[in-house]
Amino acid sequence: MSGEFPFDHFLKKGQLEKPFSSPQTPSPQVQKSNENNDIGELRELETEILGLLKDSIPKQKFNAYFENTFEIVTFEGNQIIFSCSTQFIQHIISSQYLTHLENAILATIGKKVIIDIQVRSKNASLSSNDKNIFRAQATNSPGPEKTSENVKTPVKKPGDFKFLLDLNQTTDDLTKVAESKFLSHVRSDFGNTLIDSSKTFDTFIVGNSNAIAHATALAVASDPSRQGKQCKYQCLYIHSDSGLGKTHLLHAIANKVREIYPNLVVALVTARDFTKEMVSSIQDKTMADFQKKYSEVVDILMVDDIHELRNKPATQNEFFHIFNELQNRGKQLVFTSDKLPSEIDGIPERLRTRLQWGLLIDIQRPDFETRLAILKRKSAELDLYLQEDIFQLMASNLTHSIRELEGYLIRLSAHKDLLKVEIDIEMAKEVLNLSSKPRGEKISAETITKVVANFYKIPVIDIRSKSRTKKITHSRHVAMYLVQKHLSATLAEIGNFFGGRDHTSVIHGIKKIEQEIQLSGFVKQEISNLESALSESSEVF
Template sequence: MAQDFPSHLIKHFFSIGNETKTNDHFFGQFSPELSPEKGQSSEHQEELNAINQEVLSHLKTIVPELKFKTYFENSLELLEIDSTGATFSVRTAFIKKSADLYKEEIAKALYNVLGTAYEIVITSKDQTADIAPAFGLSGVQIKDDNRPKSMATTKFTLDLTPTRDDLKSRVDAEYIEHMNPNKTGIRVDRSKTFDNFIVGPTNNIAQAAAKAVALTPGKEGKYPSLYIHSNSGLGKTHLLHAVANEIAEKHPSYTICLITARDFMDEMIQLMKTNRINEFVRKYTERIDVLMIDDIHELKNKEGTQDQFFHVFNEMHNKGKQLIFTSDKRPKEIDGISERIKTRLQWGLVVDIQPPDLETRIAILRRKMEALDLYINEDVLTLIASRIKTNIRELEGSLVRLKAVSELMNVEIEVDLVKEQLMLPNSENEKEVTIESVAKATAQYFRVPLADLKSKGRSQDITKARHVAMYLARKVVNAKQQEIGAFFGGRDHSSVIHAVNTISDKVKTDSSLSKDINAIESNL
């Protein structure tokens, strides 16, 4: 590539030196007339480094944090730039494979720095370390003699054996791709259905509501507006895709739009720039029958977008079309959203999803294990499920990581490997869960003396706490009925069976009880 920068960059960037920084951007000139022979090579590299730092600063604002740290931070390096293209390198070939997915974002970042569009090429340092100038091939070994060589006699070696760091980078990349799926330009995922959504006591109400909407969407159904909220990674987006797939099957004439709040905003801004905002409103109010917006809280502090959303919501609601929203908060808890929009988001059914209980977590792991064509014994599954409690994506991600480690490093998935890779504590630091520890945690949560749980007391508060403790002793500790009965005041096994069955039935419909049980499990 040419050693000097193209003259058209002069007005876009800066020269290294003592120029003044204005409005957080540098201005000045390159010196393309200087040649390497005149000492420009070091300045040339400094200019490349300066541009690279600006690109990284922009990338940090548009790429998810974990992906930025893995693929770009301390890895991405601008090698050269000419009038048409820019060449970057990253540490390893495995990182390059993932970084290639972000060429568009790198191009945007470079455009923001220099004001000109460039074609982006990404290489890896293990590909470029031994470049042969005559051929541009990685790993080519050329002997410096005077004898001409034919293609038949020319030989080269190419070492593609990955190092341990390469393998670790690939494991990390696969895990991060799972943990941070790119939601931009969201498309309906045909693999996410109601059939493979694991239902438990902490998400059954949300699942039932979503299923009802999918069967009868719009004003003819029970919930023409549905709002699902939970912490990240608990299945909200899965339910959106499941609804979309079900409606597409049951109501093929319906037009479905599944979009993120950020993409909704970007679309509106682009059409406003060309004075076509009426097209934006018409698209949603006239052409779309089912509107699903993921992460609606992303509209906070975006007053212009909120105004358009307000009109779209009103018009679609008045026409009896189906509206579904997800968020990480209740409508009234979202800061930066106008009161009129908070009110409308609460017009329909508002449901939440809580972290899954132990049995549900194990079921989720079994389903993911089947999807990955992976075998892990029950002891290891239970170990993982007992430690990762609050995030389904993290729970499934643990299997993604273990599968990658097992295949790339050719090792069996055993307890020691799981503890090392998932950073679980060693057995000597583990707290054993017993009937007594379950009873103490339950008594503490419900603020009932432990002695009362073992007594003959039959008040409503004591009975509820005792039943929950028996249920958890059976579920978490897997204690025998006789052992549980003996601990709780010498009760017979039929009393234990009654308590366990009572709680098992109630937890399916009582979301408050589900939260209580989940909180006690977390404390254990």
């Protein structure tokens, strides 16, 4: 050991009075004590360095590449020699974590050194390898029976010692290499997958409008379909208007899966990014890698805004084959969109039927109670204190999306910070341009369908589906009648909205309701009640 080693950093004062490489020949007792001290000192140095590394890199990667596989062999002069268990780990550390290692050493000993990482056999450790530098030192030193006053024992210099390596890998070594390659491959291929750690099931506000979507997404995340274990909801399709929490649920599923099943590979991409990646693969002539990545490596494919694939035939064709491959392997598929598959224009029928194959769940606009809960949660996250009447004002007026609610809170927070004032009800009205009376909601085909669905207590998705059961068919015809009456929509527009039906089906449905109004006082009263609901405030919806 060199006299430059900072023993005083690791030893109590007075524990070591002389440098390790003393010019005098030590007695066997002193030499044995020094050997034990130096091994202990290296282990202390190693523990500090590994502790800093553990804090600076992901836990999974530390466990794979450093824990029980990486140790200090010698510290001589301005060089530290480390050993690791396999050539693969040597390559990973040298190529990806050398800067982390240099910073950890600098923080520990206070200077930069030359780092040499060598490979050892599993059995070639400091404690078991007979060729270890410390054992070599003890072997070459004279024992008590050979010591005499007339014989001087030559002092070994650091350069005289050699550390012999056994490069033959055991079965355990090869298993570690395989696992390390898997981890490295997964992380490198999907390192660009951006999953928002703040979007979890715990931070998702559940209300009547999204309870089913939340419960289904949680069920998928808790027990996803995977190769060898196909589960109930292998394909999940969540749709809603913009800003109602589809993307939040998508990230929540990804975060939950990574928590429970860290070995599963999650790919979360937008349809637009999927297209860009495919185009780049074509340009770079790496389509084989692109196909292998999504068809073989990925365990859970999650695509946000799947409707963005419309009018992109090449991307649609590639996605179609990836979908089939993952489906056949029993892997999990999750998609979000602001439209039902039947409403997405510009996609082939074969792709439309694939998307319709799974479980279709919709998220409706949040009701008053849910909006109020969202406002209070988000204001707490922004450290924004508001009076109860301000929350009531905002929840009554802002009905369209959760994103809208968040945007208004951010605006209030900015005014509070910039003007250094507390927000009261009058300032909130002025800043947000709101009134105490809830603003009305413009009637749309979507609004009418939701009112009809609530009235007959059936899901909106069933009204717009191909189902022909008596109750659903009657509800659909009522919705068509009201859309035509109140919106003056064309027959083609109504047909497209209700599942792509032709104009003859729409005419038949509308005429049937008109006839029933004339013949049945019960149906006439139903229509009257529905129109009253449409004329009420947005709280109905």
